[in-house]
């Protein structure tokens with residue numbers, strides 16, 4: 001095992017070339033740590049003359065690390081068992097000479113055409129039985145032992161060949177597990193699913209009970225009758241579907257583990273990661289199950305051009321990733337310098353947006369900013385995706401922004417290793433995401449992320465920093481815990497929320513929370529099941545609203561999507577419906593429980609109403625923003641050993657003046673009173689203090 005803090009790798013190890021006996025350390029390995037800056041580097045798409053140009057430009061931009069060989073399997077193993085690593089050795093040698101560290105991929109995300117031809121049974125199958133063909137990427141079944149053997153063999157061969165290479169600082173296993181092949185319904189998967197279920201339930205009676213198979217004549221009498229939830233004439237069993245999601249996530253994880261363990265056996269001191277996909281459209285992998293399996297948590301994040309609040313979604317995703325890292329620094333492995341190529345309309349980034357996006361990730365705990373990809377491809381499905389070196393070359397806005405970012409990250413080197421300080425915890429749960437959005441539910445208008453994002457946006461606008469935590473997290477130290485749509489909740493997780501409130505904290509819980517147990521069975525006796533007593537309410541019936549219909553509350557807010565026939569059982573009404581199907585019925589309540597307060601929101605408040613409520617809850621709990629700034633200015637603090645780093649990101653069209661003393665690191669100016677951050681710009685203030693000082 002590498003000696004690393006859980007979920008983290010010392011920044012020095014990943015940000016610069018690994019010091020090699022007898023050789024000077026790479027540029028980024030200087031004392032004090034540094035932030036990683038670089039990209040996926042795909043030299044196989046270019047000639048060696050271009051490689052030389054690449055190295056020169058990487059030096060010009062201040063690149064410290066690149067990820068190599070992510071999609072190189074077909075070149076690394078051109079025929080079964082015949083490896084050709086010489087081109088890669090030349091690439092790694094060149095990078096090392098240039099002082100650039102390598103995050104070396106195992107290349108196993110996409111098998112070569114010969115592999116799919118020789119082993120067609122490894123191709124994934126959709127829920128309606130269609131086999132997916134090669135020709136794109138990730139065309140493999142996560143349960144295929146043939147795929148796993150071949151992938152692990154390649155990873156081992158790479159480790160034997162390059163394990164001692166001085167440029168190697170990090171292993172990058174596969175790529176975005178489950179991006180395209182999260183669920184496979186083939187016969188191999190069916191057998192693996194049954195094995196997984198046997199391990200989970202032991203016997204068929206337990207499975208029948210958990211899946212509620214007394215319903216619709218679904219009782220199983222023999223394990224061979226149990227199948228993946230393939231396309232069926234009517235709604236499929238919801239617990240079967242849930243278990244299939246859990247199983248699929250575990251199968252991918254086993255693929256990762258197989259390669260990781262093979263690498264670790266050969267290079268025990270090289271840290272290992274795989275890039276997660278925490279962003280708004282990626283719900284197939286429950287990363288709470290993965291977080292402890294990597295030596296450093298890394299993430300890929302892309303902006304959704306159609307989302308007017310994409311910068312807030314970025315902040316949320318980054319906070320989730322920090323939660324996965326247990327609060328330790330993590331690494332942004334991919335984002336884009338400008339447009340992507342896979343949305344309906346791929347908008348270029350606006351002036352300043354690249355720097356704002358990159359530094360927003362750094363503000364929230366990333367020890368660097370990496371991209372997809374170094375040089376924009378001239379061929380292939382991603383030729384219209386932005387890169388650090390655009391098609392038009394270096395006399396471009398993108399290249400100038402890249403060089404500027406490289407300089408900024410060098411100046412921010414002291415930030416490496418520091419930790420974000422947060423005021424509030426938000427409980428986030430992939431299983432609730434899956435089950436809130438399952439078939440046959442009360443209203444298709446209820447979206448899990450919609451509710452999570454609505455509350456998060458209000459917290460972001462209120463200027464408080466949020467730690468995103470799993471349902472089973474210990475919440476005792478928290479003053480405010482936000483629980484949006486925690487539909488599926490275990491007794492243990494529910495107890496944690498009760499504990500924090502009983503001890504004097506506040507919990508803000510939204511509708512559809514506490515409704516089902518981990519088998520997706522309703523908690524009987526009235527909603528919101530697990531939180532009824534804590535909230536002092538009892539809901540007897542859901543009253544979802546017709547599409548587009550709004551209702552008014554007596555506090556002036558409007559709401560949509562959802563209402564409930566709610567009775568007070570000790571709670572006070574904070575606001576009631578003025579109209580709609582339930583006039584006079586409470587929509588927002590508060591309840592004293594132990595020494596604390598349980599707040600309940602039984603409807604989907606509009607943005608203003610959500611904002612008012614969140615600010616009321618924060619004020620009553622005594623939580624105030626990190627700094628009083630106009631709305632749209634993002635302030636996040638990272639606390640180091642001997643300094644506090646205050647990131648001020650101005651997303652507005654107007655300059656803002658903030659109180660500041662210490663140093664502004666990006667502009668290298670001393671401050672003794674205040675700083676003006678121009679519209680659209682970022683400032684990072686180094687204040688005296690820190691963990692060893694008085695900065696907390």
Ligand code: GAL
Nearest residue numbers: 175176300302334340372385
């Ligand atoms: C990621 C992927 C990269 C590239 C990028 C484009 O999902 O890991 O290989 O495809 O998206 O945005």
